[in-house]
Amino acid sequence: MKMVVGIKGNEEGVVEDGAAVKLSSGLAPLKQEADPIVYKLVRVDFDGRFVPATDDELMEVEDLLELEKSDMLSIPDAVETVAHIADKDELDESFEKPDLEKHEGLSEIKLTKIDEENLRAPAEDSLPKSASSSKDRLVEGSVNNGEESSSSPHDGLNKNGSSGSKPDFSLIKGEIDLDKLTTKELHETFRATFGRRTSVKDKMWLKRRIAMGLTNSCDVTVTSFIINDGKLLKKEELGKNMDCGNSVAGEVCSAGNDEPVNLVAPNVREDTLDVELGNSFTESGCRSDDHLDHRAAKRARKPTKRYIEESSDTEKDFGGKSISPSKHFGQDKASCKEAVKPACGVHSGDFITRPDSIGGSGVQVPYVSRIRRCRPRKSIMALTKFNSSDGALNRKTVESSAAVSKPQPDYHSRAKLVETKPIPFEEPIASEEEREKQCLTSMSDAISQAREPKSVDSVDSTQLENASGNNSDDHVATVPTVKGGVRRKHHRAWSLTEVTKLVDGVAMFGAGRWSEIKRLSFSSYAHRTSVDLKDKWRNLLKASFANSQVDKGVNPRKNAPIPIPATILVKVRELAELNGQAPHVLKAGSNKNSGSSVNENKSGYL
């Protein structure tokens, strides 16, 4: 089997056999003048010879590069780093650390695990694939063939050392249940595993990473683990069964395990699973090309921006390096350092600024740190309104915002908005709505205005809230809003009729057709968006199945405003099962009520 590797033009001897090394476009420009590095793409043939790559292969790798730029989990890069270190250390300063930071975890996985384990284990090159995607090829290469023993292991270790701390598995002695750890503890474990900190707060992510680190595998589909003296045991049956039960039919079962992260060979997975899934996996899943990867039952989500933001923020704090997960690898590495320092904490006018890493120019751009981006328009509009009514008070400040929002025609209530008459009381729901409206007032949300044209109260309701101490409400949602933008939760309980409509809608159109349901069944409920419907349905599902399990009838929770009638819950349950939305957890025994319905869920297995 052939392998794609890249070698530095001036040091061709050092390429480790079997290590998949990738062209690095990002690094090249950086050092171009001082030390031009030319990467060459070759294949390693069976006998170990280098064969010049074909154009097609070049293209393939090019794709990978693109991919890698946007993908933090680039594995090949890690190996590449090793290769570099093996060569000379002259380049280290410029790119090593950023590299480490960006490839959260995986680099370390490579560096440590390849060294410690793969060296001893016989290379598992029994993978009989020929036509798998190039991505697969690369990963397999780096994971399974850890034969760079002669040249790299020590370098890898050194590298770790140079980056500050070593993985210390002694820190995770004893039995640890990852599920029970707090984020902080997960951080500790992460540090123990990878020898460095992370600021990511996503528990899933952390658990996964740790698991990956400990198993030397990307094949971590379950996040329930127990660590025992540095070894990782899966918290079994539960996770596995769920994994399968999760999916709709037998066909999907493999897909459930075949999610995008899973790029490694089936040998790595667990024996029990192998028995059951091995065949289908090797036949269809593993061999399949990228398209089939998307069969995964659920959408894969990467950590949200929020996490990323936070992480980059904190890193900036102590490291002085703001590693934005932006796509600009390479280029901004050098500029980052310089750009950040002067920019840190600098305020220009009313804006906090941050370095603009684009192009490495170090330009400062307005930056609102970790402000919850909740309906930014509201605050803008609030300002606008204030502005227009109060004359040219802060015109300058608002100007830009006003420019963004469309100019508002003068609406009937405009004048009233300004007047401040304290009305001490207001019905909660109404105030919610009014509040909302107040924020949107200038926007003149036609629908709600029409439905409830007394926007006179809007100001009052706001004031009421402010008076009643709801000002501190801002902080509840962790919003230290700079612009005085206030985030208000408006809650409107679902009425029984609404629920009924929703259920009917689902019955008619099916769960998932939220916009349809919204259009046709909820056309008169302006305040229920399709997302609301979806959320409510989700809750109904939860409720119905929860009730069916524990005790039926009304749920005993004290703050449940309207106990949903059992009839509706039953209906929900039936619909859910028809739609294959039944929670997999309770499939075995708990379907008593719906009885007859055979759902596709289980048909694959029973």
Next chain:
DNA sequence: GTTAGGG
């Protein structure tokens, strides 16, 4: 713009 899913 819609939908899914985490928070």
Next chain:
DNA sequence: CCCTAAC
């Protein structure tokens, strides 16, 4: 209910 990613 909010937010964001994926579609």
